[in-house]
Amino acid sequence: MQIVREQDVVPFRNRVRELSTKIGMSLVNQTKLITAASELVRNMLKYANGGKVLLETISKNAQAGIRLTFTDEGPGIADVQQAMRDGFSTGKSLGLGLPGAKRLVNEFDIKSTVGQGTTVTIIHWKHGR
């Protein structure tokens, strides 16, 4: 799903909601996943002029889950470790999008190359663990 402007955020969140409802994810886990996803699309919009998100249903040991892959071709992040720290922001913001998203989901992976872009993958399982 393409994310190019601010108006895409709510419909995107609704897609994640539909998918997680379909696999029977509990409300609290849905809320965590969608909030994390919301932070990541906002970053894509703010720092990389948008990008795209791949939404997938996956399963492991008979438990269903959702995997979201956020890919942008923005400027990339020079120091990922620093960006993952609570309170670090180049956008004069609170700097809790990335670390907060990581806390909210079961699996979080970020890869970034300066000049090429950033890919963030998150996984959240139906039962939240």
Add this chain to the structure above:
Amino acid sequence: MERIPILKMGPFLLVTIQVDLYDRLALNLESDLINMVSKTGARGVLIDISAVSIVDSFMGRILGNIATMSRIMDAETVVVGMQPAVAITLVELGLTLQGVHTALDVEKGMELLQEKMGISEHPEQDEEEDQDDSND
């Protein structure tokens, strides 16, 4: 432009957010509320978010801004009806709604505001936050 209605109830303003807000609408609400507080001299702002299913850092920041700006104009802000799942998520995200009071529902929120204004029927109980309103 689409806008969220703001109701005036005595010295308070009441806003009920019925859907997950698009950013534009949330920003409009922020400026509308601040204008209304300044125009009406309202002493309290109640924001009912019981229908809001997601509060991310953007929405959280808007609520915080409303509270900060209102307080400068001597009005307190109470967010009411936050869904438990939203509250749990906010804690984990690490977002504290600074300057924002919370209450279970509109009625409780109204009581809280009245207490803050010192017009409660019950003589002051434990005031954890003193505000000086000795300017008459």
